[in-house]
Amino acid sequence: xxxxxxSPAIELRNLHKSFGLAKIIQGVDLAIHQQExxxxxGPNGAGKSTLFNLVTGKYVPTTGGVYLHGQNVSGKKxxxxxxxxxxxxxxxxxxxxxxxxxxxxxxxxxxxxxxxxSFWNLxxxxxxxxDRVDEILQQINLxxxxxxxxxxxxxxxxxxLEIGITIAGGANIIMLDEPTAGMSASETSYMVDLxxxxxxxxxxxxxxxxxxxxxxxxDRISVLVYGEIIATDEPQKVRESSAVQEAYLGSAVEEAG
Amino acid sequence: xxxxxxxxxxxxxxxxxIRSAMPWLIACGFLLLLPQFFPSGAGLxxxxxxxxxxxxxxxxxxxxxxxxxxxxxxxxxMGLGGFFCMHLLNQVxxxxxxxxxxxxxxxxxxxxxxxxxxxxxxxxxxxxTVFAMISLGVGELIAACSIIIVVFFGGEEGVSGDRTMxxxxxxxxxxxxxxxxxxxxxxxxxxxxxxxxxSRTPIGRIANAVRDNEERAEFLGYSQRxxxxxxxxxxxFFCGIAGxxxxxxxxxxxxxxxxxxxxxxxxxxxxxxxxxxxVGPVIGAVVFTLLQxxxxxxxxxxxxxxxxxxxxxxxxxxxxLTGLIAMHxxxxxxxxxxLLIRPYAKMTVPALVFLFSAVAVMEILFHARHSSIGxxxxxxxxxxxxxxxxxxxxxxxxxxLISFFxxxxxxxxxxxxxxxxxxxxxxx
Numbered sequence: 001x002x003x004x005x006x007s008p009a010i011e012l013r014n015l016h017k018s019f020g021l022a023k024i025i026q027g028v029d030l031a032i033h034q035q036e037x038x039x040x041x042g043p044n045g046a047g048k049s050t051l052f053n054l055v056t057g058k059y060v061p062t063t064g065g066v067y068l069h070g071q072n073v074s075g076k077k078x079x080x081x082x083x084x085x086x087x088x089x090x091x092x093x094x095x096x097x098x099x100x101x102x103x104x105x106x107x108x109x110x111x112x113x114x115x116x117x118s119f120w121n122l123x124x125x126x127x128x129x130x131d132r133v134d135e136i137l138q139q140i141n142l143x144x145x146x147x148x149x150x151x152x153x154x155x156x157x158x159x160x161l162e163i164g165i166t167i168a169g170g171a172n173i174i175m176l177d178e179p180t181a182g183m184s185a186s187e188t189s190y191m192v193d194l195x196x197x198x199x200x201x202x203x204x205x206x207x208x209x210x211x212x213x214x215x216x217x218x219d220r221i222s223v224l225v226y227g228e229i230i231a232t233d234e235p236q237k238v239r240e241s242s243a244v245q246e247a248y249l250g251s252a253v254e255e256a257g
Numbered sequence: 258x259x260x261x262x263x264x265x266x267x268x269x270x271x272x273x274x275i276r277s278a279m280p281w282l283i284a285c286g287f288l289l290l291l292p293q294f295f296p297s298g299a300g301l302x303x304x305x306x307x308x309x310x311x312x313x314x315x316x317x318x319x320x321x322x323x324x325x326x327x328x329x330x331x332x333x334x335m336g337l338g339g340f341f342c343m344h345l346l347n348q349v350x351x352x353x354x355x356x357x358x359x360x361x362x363x364x365x366x367x368x369x370x371x372x373x374x375x376x377x378x379x380x381x382x383x384x385x386t387v388f389a390m391i392s393l394g395v396g397e398l399i400a401a402c403s404i405i406i407v408v409f410f411g412g413e414e415g416v417s418g419d420r421t422m423x424x425x426x427x428x429x430x431x432x433x434x435x436x437x438x439x440x441x442x443x444x445x446x447x448x449x450x451x452x453x454x455x456s457r458t459p460i461g462r463i464a465n466a467v468r469d470n471e472e473r474a475e476f477l478g479y480s481q482r483x484x485x486x487x488x489x490x491x492x493x494f495f496c497g498i499a500g501x502x503x504x505x506x507x508x509x510x511x512x513x514x515x516x517x518x519x520x521x522x523x524x525x526x527x528x529x530x531x532x533x534x535x536v537g538p539v540i541g542a543v544v545f546t547l548l549q550x551x552x553x554x555x556x557x558x559x560x561x562x563x564x565x566x567x568x569x570x571x572x573x574x575x576x577x578l579t580g581l582i583a584m585h586x587x588x589x590x591x592x593x594x595x596l597l598i599r600p601y602a603k604m605t606v607p608a609l610v611f612l613f614s615a616v617a618v619m620e621i622l623f624h625a626r627h628s629s630i631g632x633x634x635x636x637x638x639x640x641x642x643x644x645x646x647x648x649x650x651x652x653x654x655x656x657x658l659i660s661f662f663x664x665x666x667x668x669x670x671x672x673x674x675x676x677x678x679x680x681x682x683x684x685x
Contacts (some may be wrong), residue, residue, distance in 0.1 A: 035309035056476065078475040088476055096469045108465045111478030117487055122457045169478060 007070035009173050009203040010055060010086075014201055015064035017047075024050045026227040027064070034172075037204040039214040042224035048207045049091060051224065052177055055205075056088045067157075068173070083111065087171035091178045091207075093158045095165065097151030098192065101142055102163055104150050105133045108168030133168075135154050138200060140164040156187045160194060173203045179256045181194035192216055215239070221247075281450065286441040294433055301434040302506075307546040309444040309502045313524045314538030315452050316495035321524070322532035323456055325468030326381075327389045330396020331496060331521055336515035337372050337399070338365035338497025340410060342504040346418035358423045358431050362444045362501035369491055369497020377489035382472060382482055383572040393517075397525025400516040415511030418504070431505070441502050448498050453535060455491055464488045526569055540578050558623050562616075586679035600667070600674040607663035610656055613638065617653035625650075 008031040015092060024047045032038045040048055053059040055066050057078040066074045073081050087108075096104050106129065111130055115121060120156040123129065137143040140160045145153060150161060159179060180188045192213055195204070207215050214221060215235045222232040225247045231238055233240060238244055291304060299637045320326040342365045348354040356364075380391040403410040410416065421432045429436050455461045465483050468597050471481040504510060513519060522545075530541020545563070552559040574581050588594045617637060624635040624644040633645040642649040 009552045058472075062618070077480065078472075079478050079480045082476055082478045090473075094470060094473050096466055096473065098469050101464065103462065107463065107474070108477050110463060111461045117460045117463075117479075117483060119458045119487070121459055121601055122454065123459055123462055124457060165473075234266070 006034060008032055009036070009069060011067040011070075012051075012055070013067065013114060013190065015051075015054060015066065016062045016063045017050055017059060023191075024227050025054065025061075026141045028224075028227070028229055030222060030229060030232060032205060034203055035201060037199070037206070037219045039218035040205065040207050040224055041209075041211075041214055042165070043219060046224045047198050047227040048224055049177065050227075052088065052175060054208060056086065056175065056216070077246065080169070085171045086173040087166045087169055088165040088175040089162045089177055089179060091181065093162055094153075095150045095158055095161055097149070099150055100147050101137065101150050101161060102133055102146045105136050105164050106130075108165040109133060109136075110169075112169035136164050136168050140194060156183060156191070159183065159191065163191075163194065163198060167198045167202075171202075173205070174199050175205045178206050178209060179206065180208065180213050188213060192220075194232045221240055268539055281446070284449075285446060286518045288432040288446065291464060292438060296427045296435075298434055301438050303433075303546060303550045305438055305441050305502075305506045306550065307543055308441045309499050309506065310523075310526060310542035310546050311539050312445055312448045312502060313499035313523055314484075314530065314542045315449055315535075316492045316499060317523050317527050318487060318532055318535075319452060319455070319464075319492040319495065321527055321648060322534075322537065323461065323468065324464040326485060326489070327392075327524075329393040329524070329575040330399070330517070331388055331392070331492075331523055332515050332517070332519035333376075333396050333399045334369040334373055334493040334496035335500040336403075336502070336519070337498030337512065338369035339492065339510045339514055340416060340500075341365065341368040342501040343416040343418050343508075343510050345421070346420060346508075347416075350419055350422040357426045358420055358505065359426055359443075360439055361505060362448075362498045365499075365501025365504070366494045366497040369500060370494040373490045373496075374486075377486045377493070381485040381489050384481070384485060385465075388485075396515075396517055396520050400512065403512045403515050410512065410515075413512065415509050415513075417509040420505050420508055437506060441506065443530060444502055448495050449539075452495055453493075456535065460484065460487055525563075529567060529570055529577055531579030533576050533582075534579040534583065537579040540582075544578060547562050554612060556620065557627075558560020558619065561619065591678070591681055593678040593680075596674050604664070604667050604671055607660045607667060611660035611664055614653050614656035614660060618650065618657055621650050621653060 008033040010026050010030075012030045015025055015028040016023070028051065042048055047105075050059065050064075054061055057076050057080065057099075059071065061074045065072050068081070068084050068086060071084070073084065095105060097145055099107070105125065109129060109132055110116075110123075113126075113132070115123075115129070120133070123227065134143065135145070140163060142153075142157060142161060142164065145157065150158065153161060163179060166176070167227065176195065180191045183191060188210060195206075195217065204217070206214070206217065208217075218235055220232060221235055221238045222229050223238060223244050224230075230242050230247055231244050234240070292301065293306065295301065316332050316335075317328070320328055320331070325449070342361050345354070345356060345361065345364060347358050376395055380388055380395065404412065420437075421430045431437055431440060456464075461477050463474060464487075466477070467479065467481045467484045474484065475481055500510075500514070503514065526541040526545045527538045529545060530539065531537030547557060548563050548566075552562065556562075570577060576583070585594065585597075588597060620635070620637055621642075622643050628635070628644065633643050634641055635644045637649075644650075
């Protein structure tokens with residue numbers, strides 16, 4: 001892996017998170033290199049989504065730290081983490097259903113293009129902004145549905161839009177939470193291509209249940225079981241690890257293999 | 258929503274969007290000509306009242322419709338803006354402060370903004386119920402203060418002044434109603450345009466995003482709290498302008514301008530018009546003011562009718578009166594509006610009979626219960642009837658029943674026609 005000498009894109013140090021008595025994350029150490037595609041897998045209830053929420057600022061760690069390019073971000077709000085160049089998608093489609101597809105993407109661009117909270121610009125007059133939105137729509141193949149309300153898109157289109165909103169701001173760390181959940185095989189393979197295309201030269205962290213997607217996309221895989229990472233390695237080695245197979249993978253590996 | 262879609266596509270074609278300027282030009286012309294049709298003092302008073310309510314309702318909708326914040330104490334910002342303007346007017350009168358009257362709304366706006374900034378600093382931390390409860394508490398607090406702090410709020414008599422004491426502007430001293438009307442109309446257009454343009458700015462668009470999905474907005478780099486706070490300040494600014502216009506028109510502000518009844522009625526006005534549309538509050542304010550001023554001349558129980566109208570709107574037309582009009586846009590575009598003419602025509606007579614007989618029943622009952630002893634005669638739709646004899650009530654009741662069943666029988670036909678008119682043949 002390149003970038004060992006640089007600080008990792010994301011580093012988790014002895015991360016713990018409890019809700020009351022329930023210990024969801026119990027000591028996670030993980031370093032994700034820049035431009036790495038990293039997958040996190042694990043059985044239901046292993047704490048994958050909690051881990052996501054800890055990294056993106058939705059939850060504050062009980063103990064331990066989250067470092068973004070070497071900077072501690074634990075306790076920072078989601079919008080602060082986002083401004084440091086991290087963007088995420090959601091497991092449940094989380095778009096602005098009452099806005100048009102175009103406006104959805106535009107919302108993702110406003111901050112990063114420097115518009116911030118301004119009330120002295122009219123968004124419609126910003127040629128650069130509009131052009132950039134159209135570029136992204138082109139990239140995610142939704143240009144034809146530009147002026148539709150996001151709520152009327154098909155499920156697969158909404159998932160693509162979700163990814164479009166996530167990458168719009170130009171963040172260099174992209175975190176995707178089950179981007180292919182509930183998709184057919186052909187939709188899934190389309191989505192994998194899309195993800196590969198839009199996250200080129202970026203750090204990608206993906207939570208996914210579909211082993212095909214994981215082995216297809218990831219440079220390295222971490223296996224999370226009961227709030228602990230039991231293995232982090234290249235796909236082939238994870239597949240062969242007996243501990244992993246025992247704990248989680250089982251038949252899923254054969255299916256994907 | 259369809260209006261918005263037109264917007265985003267038409268922008269690319271022309272730099273000066275004539276199509277989006279048209280409604281504003283028409284509105285300006287309309288405001289210019291209105292006094293020709295209603296030159297009476299009462300007419301001007303009603304129109305001024307409407308203009309003030311429109312500004313207030315539009316400002317309220319910046320929160321409710323645009324940012325998804327339900328405020329129960331919004332009279333505070335209009336009222337405080339108005340009170341400060343009243344004191345400014347008194348400074349002009351007694352201490353020779355140089356302040357031309359047409360600029361007063363700007364100061365009203367600034368005062369509204371300052372208070373929205375202060376109160377918003379803690380009330381906008383959370384959305385939803387928490388925000389609503391804090392707004393209610395603050396509203397009650399300020400209303401209570403207005404009776405206690407007599408020096409500033411003038412106690413029960415309020416604060417009054419004289420708008421004509423300032424320097425003349427182009428020879429106008431604003432003693433006449435007509436001059437005040439034009440001043441109010443100009444500020445109405447300025448304020449409405451300002452609020453419209455605000456909704457087209459980055460912060461305005463993100464306010465919509467926070468309204469629809471605050472979590473997603475946070476992950477796009479925006480602090481939901483700051484977005485709400487800024488929206489709140491902007492709303493406070495325009496409420497303050499409405500307060501200044503009120504001060505100019507009535508030359509008096511009292512506790513009534515701050516209390517919860519006023520806060521409640523602006524929610525009602527906005528919802529009645531339709532929160533999902535920019536023009537919604539405008540329509541709501543016009544209808545509400547008409548009901549309040551004209552209907553109250555004819556009946557003592559106008560508030561009952563207003564209440565019924567509000568309940569019916571909430572139950573059957575959650576998008577308000579504007580939504581009711583906008584519903585017909587789709588059949589019109591599909592070229593099927595014609596399908597609706599016959600069912601509507603059939604429905605007209607029974608619906609009107611139902612409406613009038615319902616009104617008759619309520620009026621007769623009210624008169625029978627509340628008229629002074631010995632006065633048994635009442636005037637109903639130009640007829641003089643005896644409210645204490647059973648015959649009129651029975652006739653009205655009978656008509657009510659018959660028309661109710663007629664309406665109910667015709668309803669399915671209307672519904673089917675409505676479905677047909679909205680049905681689009683699939684294009685392939």
